[in-house]
Amino acid sequence: MVVQKDFVNKHLKDHENELELELDQIENERNIFRQALSEQIEQPNNHDLIQEINQWEQHSIDKIQQTAEENRQFIFTQMNKHFEKIEIDLNLLTNEIKEIRHESDFNELNLIDLRNKLEILQKKLNNPENISLKEDNSSSSLINSIYVDIPINLKWKQDAITVAGGNGQGQELNQLNYLWGISIDNEKTIYVADSYNHRIVAWKKDAKYGEIIAGGNGKGSENHQLSYPIKVIIDEVNDSLIIADWGNKRIVRWPRRNGLCGETIIKDVTCFDLIMHKNQYLYISDNEKHEVRRWKIGENEHVLVAGGNGCGNDLNQLNYPHFIFVDQEEALYVSDFRNNRVMKWKKGAKEGIIVAGGQGQGTSLKQLSYPQGIFVDKLGTLCVTDQSNDRIVRWIKGAKEGSIIAGGNSRGDAPNQLNIPIGLSFDDENNLYIADYENHRIQKFVVDN
DSSP states (O other), rough: OOHHHHHHHHHHHHHHHHHHHHHHHHHHHHHHHHHHHHHHHHHHHHHHOOOOHHHHHHHHHHHOOOOOOOHHHHHHHHHHHHHHHHHHHHHHHHHHHHHHHHHTTTOHHHHHHHHHHHHHHHHHHOOOOOOEEOOOOSSSSSOOEEEEOOTTTTOOOOOOEEEEESOOSSSSSSSSSEEEEEOOOOOOOEEEEEGGEEEEEETTTTOOOOOOEEEEEEOOSSSTTTEEEEEEEETTTTEEEEEGGGGGGGEEESSSSSSSEEEEEEESSSSSEEEEEEEEEEEEEETTTTTTEEEEETTEEEEEEEEEEEBSTTTTOOOOEEEEETTTTTTTEEEEEEGEEEEEEEETOSSSSEEESSSOOSSSOOOOEEEEEEEEEEOOOEEEEEGTTTTEEEEEEOOOOOOOEESSBBBBTTTTTTTTTTEEEEEETOOOOEEEEEEEEEEEEBBOO
């Protein structure tokens, strides 16, 4: 019994020693923690969360600086063009003054006229009429954005210039074969969805021939092929093209330069038109499902933003939606093809409002006949391709009828005529480009100064 008692006492003593050591360890760890706490209190900037914020701050600054520089270069380009126009007008004024002074035949009215012209030039110098800065207060925005406006009183020469195709239907590099959507970059290169040639073609400014930059390998579903591509947009950030490959029911990303094949980024969608917004989202019109969805680029996330309630003409319905446009307020505009109207869906809206047409199919200025390409400026002025009326119509915000800005001279292939106009685009000088479907050409309507 004594042995057993000694064993128990020894065991308890060992256990107590173990507990004592563990307590010492805990106390030591406490001291280390206290030191760490003191350091954090004394130097809060070293905390991981603060470091994460610092990284975010630097990333944001880098992004802001990059965007600011891009915007500066854009403004420099636009201002140089603006100054050139002013200089031309100033030279005309100078010659007029010289002529009057030389002839010594002028009166007070002549002087008033000269002074008025000079004042107009002075106002134009610091107030370019088609450029403004727009603050975007959305959470995803880091910097102001630049929007180019189309003045309400702007007019275009009615005889257009053929800038791509126009050499009959075909597959040669100076030909097109039923083209649909078009996009224009800052260098005025035109990117064409040459649908029946199953290719995307780039036409540089003043070029006589286009260059195949995607597809062109016959109709097919392989990654180097396209099938009836219907729209192409430019992703400047990733230096790539995003293509609505309509016949394959997919969206394809294709390298913008020297790309041999594309990558499918969205499957199982009958996309008629697509538009990129803030380099984050793709808006896609699905003319089979009669809806428009917004897709997060690089993810499978998508939400319904218009239609989706079956085919119909109610305000919550669409009937073969074709072309779309998204403004800076994230309002969506849809050419509601078979309803002969253009609809506006505000962000988060459950139904749209009619902003053009909606009075049945017809030829009056209150009507549209199968509307296609659309563009909306920051004032809400809408330009729409009125397909079956072979004209381009402008609708001022809130107007009950539109006005013809191009075409409308019956169907034909003369410079002032169109034959089933489809896609529509503007360059940075407000020149108007039209995909003239049945004429297999792109027409450029130049601003009439």
